[in-house]
Amino acid sequence: MARVPDEARRARVRLVLSLALTLAALLFTLFGSLADAPFVGWALTATVAGVLVTTWFGLDAWITHRSARERLYGSGGITPMTGAKRQR
Numbered sequence: 001m002a003r004v005p006d007e008a009r010r011a012r013v014r015l016v017l018s019l020a021l022t023l024a025a026l027l028f029t030l031f032g033s034l035a036d037a038p039f040v041g042w043a044l045t046a047t048v049a050g051v052l053v054t055t056w057f058g059l060d061a062w063i064t065h066r067s068a069r070e071r072l073y074g075s076g077g078i079t080p081m082t083g084a085k086r087q088r
Contacts, residue, residue, distance in 0.1 A: 005068040011061040018057045022050030 029043040 005071075008061070008064045008068045011057070011064040015054070015057040015061045018050065018054045022047065022054045025050050 025043065025047045029040060029047045032040045032043050
């Protein structure tokens with residue numbers, strides 16, 4: 001298996017960190033709402049923002065992984081670099 005390029009690794013690290021912070025904010029919101037705390041509105045706003053950022057980083061990680069894989073293995077089609085003969 002080929003080594004994962006640095007940009008794909010950085011994208012995955014951003015995704016995992018964002019997911020961890022979003023889950024922590026979700027638990028903070030949940031326990032705050034159960035305790036009827038006054039900061040629940042701000043915590044809910046932070047959780048929604050975290051979900052949006054995590055979705056963005058997920059798309060970034062997916063696109064970066066796909067482009068790195070295509071760079072390593074090609075697009076999967078017949079290209080002049082594959083040595084395939086042209087059909088007559």
